[in-house]
């Protein structure tokens with residue numbers, strides 16, 4: 001058995017907080033202005049996990065959600081989004097609705113959004129979602145265990161989830177708004193990476209604080225250090241409260257600044273959003289007509 005504590009000890013987050021504030025307020029802010037162009041807005045579109053995770057979702061509403069998306073993309077001559085993300089019970093409906101497109105069927109699973117149930121139930125939910133057609137699975141870490149530094153427990157559970165999700169893309173949600181400090185976000189990122197996550201994701205969108213530039217900066221730094229050690233690229237998904245094109249470009253800029261352009265494709269960068277599509281479409285059109 002590998003122990004995650006030994007791996008974490010090889011990484012360092014010292015001085016990260018000071019450097020982060022300095023860079024976010026200075027050079028990154030300048031880069032955002034330069035990055036606000038049609039090419040990058042279209043890139044944000046193609047990296048979007050178009051999401052509905054509402055208590056009112058039904059078979060019919062999800063079917064309409066997918067059909068509306070395809071209509072919007074066609075009407076506005078837009079590039080395909082990366083995925084449609086829904087609760088796991090809607091996986092087969094989404095997969096069916098997306099037939100003929102390259103858009104992936106993504107689900108949240110593992111007792112989203114709180115991850116508060118038995119490991120077996122989380123594993124079964126992932127398995128059932130995959131059997132129903134999910135190609136990507138987003139699960140949440142047990143946040144309390146990160147805060148109490150029960151790192152080994154979190155790591156072992158994620159490895160079990162990785163095993164049942166071996167044929168699909170696995171995104172691990174850290175719920176950074178609840179982790180709060182640099183150390184917890186940095187360590188949670190590395191635990192997920194070492195457990196085999198394809199992506200680490202900021203938030204569920206279901207707590208008061210979701211994605212922030214600071215949390216994304218810390219996660220990028222952990223991904224960078226992990227890549228230097230392992231040679232494996234872990235992707236980053238920004239999610240929760242991203243509803244404006246300006247914010248989407250802000251996150252893309254931070255990822256580019258720390259990780260570089262190799263991360264700027266749907267393979268390694270995603271934006272999970274339920275409200276971003278319209279503003280992004282509007283801004284693309286406005287810049288095109290300028």
Ligand SMILES: O=C[C@H](O)COP(=O)(O)O
Pocket residue numbers: 051053085203204205206239240241242272273274275
């Ligand atoms: O995974 C995606 C998020 O749940 C979406 O959050 P949002 O509804 O705030 O865009």
